[in-house]
Amino acid sequence: MNEPMLIHSVYFWFKPDAAPAVVQDFEAGLRRLTSISEVQQAHFGKPAATPKRDVIDDSYAWGLVAVFADLEAHDRYQDHPLHQDFLRDFAASWQQVRVYDVSV
């Protein structure tokens, strides 16, 4: 992976009143996202039990790290029907979403 790439990291916080069924289905929703062909590599999970430090934000519910070949692949992913389905199914349940797109 020495070619230019984009690492797209997303952290999700649920609303306190998010429906349990939606929260329950979220992992499966993330898994469906990672099947989008533009995704070269992806991992998702919950905050790790690293020793607490002031700089660590472990308040999110789920984190997703996805790797794309380039900006265009990322943009196609955003527009992909599976990504649109994900937004339709889950976005209303999010308190906050934070995205970091790093060009590496």
Add this chain to the structure above:
Amino acid sequence: MNEPMLIHSVYFWFKPDAAPAVVQDFEAGLRRLTSISEVQQAHFGKPAATPKRDVIDDSYAWGLVAVFADLEAHDRYQDHPLHQDFLRDFAASWQQVRVYDVSV
């Protein structure tokens, strides 16, 4: 990579008065970090030019995404002399650091 892993993402902001020589050397500092043997995979870079959205934070100077086999490997990395050198050389120049450790 189906084994449990930890993805350690770090975003760095420099103080407005950080010494230009320190800022200049930061990329080399990140590269030295990624040579630590516990790092399975690592990439670093600057904010990508993805379309602006409210959820995107592109205000950081550099981002680092490093993959570790497990929590213990991450903890050894934190204690590694090269990581300690990195903190000694750069930490005083940071306005802010934000870390997300995701267990995947």
